[in-house]
Amino acid sequence: MEIQLHDKVFTPFISQDVIAGEVKRLATALKKDLKDEVPLFIGILNGSFLFAADFIRNYKGDCEVSFVKFSSYEGTASTGEVKQLLGINEDLTGRTVVILEDIVDTGNTLEEIYQVFEDKGVKALKIVTLFYKPSVFKKDLKIDYIGFEIPNTFIVGYGLDYDGYGRNIPSIYQLKLPNQMKNIVLFGPPGAGKGTQAKLLKDKFNLVHISTGDVFRFNIKNDTALGRLAKTFMDKGDLVSDEVTIKMLKAEVAKYPDAKGFIFDGFPRTEDQAYALDLFLAEKGMTINAMIALEADEDTLVSRILERGKTSGRVDDQDESKIRNRFNEYETKTAPLNSYYANQGKYIGVNGIGDIAEITERLSAEIEKL
Ligand code: IMP
Ligand code: MG
Numbered sequence: 001m002e003i004q005l006h007d008k009v010f011t012p013f014i015s016q017d018v019i020a021g022e023v024k025r026l027a028t029a030l031k032k033d034l035k036d037e038v039p040l041f042i043g044i045l046n047g048s049f050l051f052a053a054d055f056i057r058n059y060k061g062d063c064e065v066s067f068v069k070f071s072s073y074e075g076t077a078s079t080g081e082v083k084q085l086l087g088i089n090e091d092l093t094g095r096t097v098v099i100l101e102d103i104v105d106t107g108n109t110l111e112e113i114y115q116v117f118e119d120k121g122v123k124a125l126k127i128v129t130l131f132y133k134p135s136v137f138k139k140d141l142k143i144d145y146i147g148f149e150i151p152n153t154f155i156v157g158y159g160l161d162y163d164g165y166g167r168n169i170p171s172i173y174q175l176k177l178p179n180q181m182k183n184i185v186l187f188g189p190p191g192a193g194k195g196t197q198a199k200l201l202k203d204k205f206n207l208v209h210i211s212t213g214d215v216f217r218f219n220i221k222n223d224t225a226l227g228r229l230a231k232t233f234m235d236k237g238d239l240v241s242d243e244v245t246i247k248m249l250k251a252e253v254a255k256y257p258d259a260k261g262f263i264f265d266g267f268p269r270t271e272d273q274a275y276a277l278d279l280f281l282a283e284k285g286m287t288i289n290a291m292i293a294l295e296a297d298e299d300t301l302v303s304r305i306l307e308r309g310k311t312s313g314r315v316d317d318q319d320e321s322k323i324r325n326r327f328n329e330y331e332t333k334t335a336p337l338n339s340y341y342a343n344q345g346k347y348i349g350v351n352g353i354g355d356i357a358e359i360t361e362r363l364s365a366e367i368e369k370l
Contacts, residue, residue: 001289001345003173005165010156010173011180013287014148015344018278019130019158019172022147023051026128027058030098030145038062039098039126040090044109045069046167047102050159051130055100066090068116070109093121102159103131107139114141131155151285153177171344174285182207182261182370183286185268185277185341187334188294190326191305192352193359197294198265200360205367208259212266215248216240226251246276253284264288269333274340289370291341292363293334294352298327 003010030039038061043052045067056065068088097117104110110127117125130147154175156166166173182205188194195211202209219227220234226248233240249267256262268274281287302323309317316322341347350362 002176003166003169005156005162008162009176010162010166011176011287012171012344012346013153013155013174014172014282015278016171017340017343018275018282020054021275022279023054023130024058026130026145026147027055027060030126030128031059031061034061034096034098036061037096038064039096040064040066040092041098041100042088043067043100044102044113047159047161048100048130050167051102052100055128064090070112088116088120092117094123096124096126097122098126098128101127101129103133103155104129104143105133105136107137107141110141110143111139130158131160148279149283153285174287179260181259181286181289182367183264183281183288184261184367184370185264185274185288185291187291187337188352189296189298189301189330190323191301191308192294192296193356194265194294196356197360197363198263200356201363201367202263204360204364205261207261207263208256209263209265210249210252210267212245212249212264215252219248242270242273242276245273246280249277250280261289268337271336271340274337288341288346290346290348290366291337292348292350292366293338294359295349296352298324300353302327 001012041052041056041059041063043049043065046069049067052065052067056063066088097120099113099117101110101113113127114125126144127142128145129143132143132146132149133152134149135152154162155172156162156174157169157172159167160172161167162175184201184207186194186198186201188197198209198211201207216227216230216234220231221227226244229244230240230248233244245267253259253262264277268277278288302320305317305323306320308314316326338347348366350359350366352359354362
């Protein structure tokens with residue numbers, strides 16, 4: 001999962017799918033604003049070559065393309081000095097110029113860009129950047145379209161390099177920090193003891209356990225604005241929308257700025273939600289490290305639940321066809337999620353058959369490896 005470039009170690013940060021979605025969103029937004037204007041795209045080399053290529057492919061309209069080259073970085077800290085290396089030959093008079101930048105950090109390069117295009121008689125100058133670090137940006141300059149707002153972390157991949165390496169990596173990695181968080185999505189079929197395990201793991205690894213069900217109930221009980229919103233869905237018998245759920249989750253994560261990590265339980269349930277979760281974690285410099293799924297065959301679990309039903313009195317634990325139904329639903333819903341995380345190399349299946357302590361051991365071994 002980790003990679004090494006020169007002397008430094010990097011960990012996965014933003015997946016290919018999430019990048020692709022964001023690039024498409026940016027290109028669509030720009031086209032909508034430019035209407036029938038024919039832009040001249042100028043990619044800033046070297047870093048933006050992949051972003052520019054993908055962006056242009058997603059731009060549904062006539063356009064022209066060119067590149068310029070600046071250089072300002074040595075190692076992982078800005079040298080503060082920007083040199084223009086390769087100029088523009090096109091006549092820009094009256095043109096709508098759209099700059100495609102991979103990343104805006106201190107803004108030194110951006111300032112140079114504004115200076116270079118100042119006296120070229122352009123009709124409009126728009127700036128698009130895929131990544132932006134608001135906490136280090138020191139300039140009073142406009143950025144028209146921003147993909148990911150990321151914290152002050154050093155990233156590589158998708159065109160971005162660390163001393164020349166890493167540009168060919170299709171996803172984004174971030175420099176490994178001394179104590180990285182462990183953020184886990186925990187999954188398990190009905191009856192697998194997911195709730196029990198989440199509680200044990202939370203204490204053992206000092207993680208924050210976020211159960212979406214609990215978050216909903218808390219917000220509704222305390223009559224928060226989000227809770228009232230969620231209730232309007234639930235009263236109609238609908239599932240609470242992803243947008244509302246994500247908002248609650250954001251508020252919940254924000255409550256624990258010093259957390260060593262989170263166990264997400266009950267969320268995400270769909271690929272869209274997994275994508276939204278990745279997007280919002282990226283804004284905080286966080287990432288899901290693993291999706292851990294308890295694996296257990298249906299028959300064993302069904303008999304376990306039926307056994308539990310005899311003593312617990314829970315009606316939904318006493319009807320075999322209803323239990324099988326819950327299983328079916330679980331399988332159908334989680335299969336696409338498993339592949340979403342498997343694609344990112346984050347899927348970990350753990351044998352969920354055994355006694356509680358045994359399963360906790362198996363889960364712990366995986367968490368320790370993260
Ligand atoms: P500036 O500080 O905004 O002028 O950014 C200068 C250049 O530094 C960018 O165009 C990138 O080429 C490079 N850069 C800034 N932050 C990163 C990073 O996190 N990873 C890789 N390159 C970066
Ligand atoms: Mg650059």
